Amino acid sequence: MANKFLLWVLISATLWALIWRFVLIVFNGRSNRKRAVGFFHPYTNDGGGGERVLWCAVKAIQELSPELDCIVYTGDHDASSDSLLGRALDRFGVKLLHPPKVVHLYKRKWIEEATYPRFTMIGQSFGSVYLSWEALCKFTPLYYFDTSGYAFTYPVARMFGCRVVCYTHYPTISLDMLSRVHARNSMYNNEALIAKSALLSRCKVIYYTVFSWMYGFVGSCAHLAMVNSSWTESHIGKLWKIPDRTKRVYPPCDTSGLQVLPLERSTDPPKIISVAQFRPEKAQNRQLEAFSVAIKKLHAESPRPKLQFVGSCRNAEDEKRLQNLKDQAVELKVEEDVEFYKNVTYRDLVRLLGGAIAGIHSMIDEHFGICVVEYMAAGAIPIANNSAGPKMDIVLAEDEQQTGFLAQNVEEYADAIVKVITMPETERLEMAAAARRQADRFSEQRFYEDFKASVRPVLCPTSK
Structure with missing residues (x-):
């Protein structure tokens, strides 16, 4: 009994000491x-x-x-x-x-x-x-x-x-x-x-x-x-x-710095950019699959596009995800059409955005989607996931003009890629201009x- 009492006193004293500290x-x-x-x-x-x-x-x-x-x-x-x-x-x-x-x-x-x-x-x-x-x-x-x-x-x-x-x-x-x-x-x-x-x-x-x-x-x-x-x-x-x-x-979003980029840009080859950290929720593997399907859907006379991944790696896990993407590109036989840019400077990011005709985004329930706004401000037509921020706030019609595409699965992404690549230049420029105006809502x-x-x-x- 005495031992139990002493134990109770010791525990109580320790607890009160921790609380006092x-x-x-x-x-x-x-x-x-x-x-x-x-x-x-x-x-x-x-x-x-x-x-x-x-x-x-x-x-x-x-x-x-x-x-x-x-x-x-x-x-x-x-x-x-x-x-x-x-x-x-x-x-x-x-x-x-x-x-x-x-x-x-x-x-x-x-x-x-x-x-x-x-x-x-x-x-x-x-x-x-x-x-x-x-x-x-x-x-x-x-x-x-x-x-x-x-x-x-x-x-x-x-x-x-x-x-x-x-x-x-x-x-x-x-x-x-x-x-x-x-x-x-x-x-x-x-x-x-x-x-x-x-x-x-x-x-x-x-x-x-x-x-x-x-x-x-x-x-x-x-x-x-x-x-x-x-x-x-x-x-x-x-x-x-x-x-x-x-x-x-x-x-x-750096809309002002990106809006100075010319809307007219080379389509030889047409470049599609993907800007996102190499994290699982960003679902870049889905983008690769869609890109591979899109290439198969393009006519032989259509220009063969390039997909450019631009992102940062926080740790070893991110580095591993990046390597897995490179391996996946080899498996899909599109490694010659895919480029990877890791931890680029802001200046290089602007340069890459300025050369892209489209920007792809595939995270489900992306809370907002800064990269989608950057695509639009830079003149790259967005192809974004049909959920959350891009759906509710960003890829909205501007003066009844479509500003981009929303997609949910590989087939829809592939179809959107094909549409951007094959649409007439005047139509692409009209859509890109409307997207740029819409991006003004999210300026710095x-x-x-x-x-x-x-x-x-x-x-x-x-x-x-």
């Missing part, structure tokens, strides 16, 4: 907050649309509140203030007013996909809590700004006394994902083994349901949630339930205006 850390965090905006963006080398948003957001804050320091929390250990300043300009054409300060994170492995072979979503989410704890213990800003979609970090930032702002590109879990598991559809985030099993599918539905409730709770901790599209706004609204604190701000300048209007009440509550 937690209170001290949080109290010190609250009292030591710096007049700064801390941007939580663990991967500052991903090269995608999310990184463009980061640098444009940093620039917007520097213009709106120059008295606030901008801090970037990054897990890239070679990143420095000067290197990030140069990267923003060289990779995205964003000229920051001054270099951001850098806080290096050393626990990034806890948010990496490879760390969680199973229960990846919840594993990465709880891993982000640990990573944000490291970040906020090292530097506690007045404003915590998440630009990478780690909603589980918001309660942590609130406990440190930060005002929480986020720019959400896509929900970690969506009602569409839940419905697909219900329907037992196999996808990159729903293995065939699970899809074929009624029991496993039922278990995953329960897992997703519980996770969606947790996601809704942590997301509601944001003081301001900016979303990038109608599709994302709809899902975040249903999950987070903070409509008065949710603002739609379309992401920044429009982003700055909408972004500042959204964050001003949070950063400058007394301003009118």
